[in-house]
Amino acid sequence: MHKTAFLFRIVTSICLASWLGVAHAEVKMTDAWVRASTPGQSVGAAYVTLSSPQDVTLVYVETERAGSVEMHSMTMENGIMKMRSMEELPVPVGKPVKLAPGGLHLMLFELPTPFKTGEQVKFRLCFKDKQGKITEQFVAMPVKTAP
Numbered sequence: 001m002h003k004t005a006f007l008f009r010i011v012t013s014i015c016l017a018s019w020l021g022v023a024h025a026e027v028k029m030t031d032a033w034v035r036a037s038t039p040g041q042s043v044g045a046a047y048v049t050l051s052s053p054q055d056v057t058l059v060y061v062e063t064e065r066a067g068s069v070e071m072h073s074m075t076m077e078n079g080i081m082k083m084r085s086m087e088e089l090p091v092p093v094g095k096p097v098k099l100a101p102g103g104l105h106l107m108l109f110e111l112p113t114p115f116k117t118g119e120q121v122k123f124r125l126c127f128k129d130k131q132g133k134i135t136e137q138f139v140a141m142p143v144k145t146a147p
């Protein structure tokens, strides 16, 4: 295979829609953690606080430790907690977005193995800026039973 074509393929596979270009990562990720899970449990949750120096949108999240990851919101409706899947999660400049129990969270599906307290789980997050550029960032989240 021609070398430039090969490199192009690597870049295009980095994120969904990354043909628009890849910029440098700048979103600060703090207080990240994954909730410990029990054997046989197929669904889990992860939390992180996102702070960005520019307006970006979280468009994609993945980890090798889950079949898929969704961004969820959680709201009270008539006394019942309801979760909704979000296509994207805006992270406005200067306004940290806190994913925490009882609110926004990353929902992890199809867990092949349980998350054990003390281990680190790697995640890949893709952020899109106002120009449509996709930036991928990696974060290792510790597994905890509670924050």
Ligand SMILES: [Cu+2]
Pocket (backbone or CB within 6 Å): 072, 083, 084, 105, 106, 107
């Ligand atoms: Cu959820």
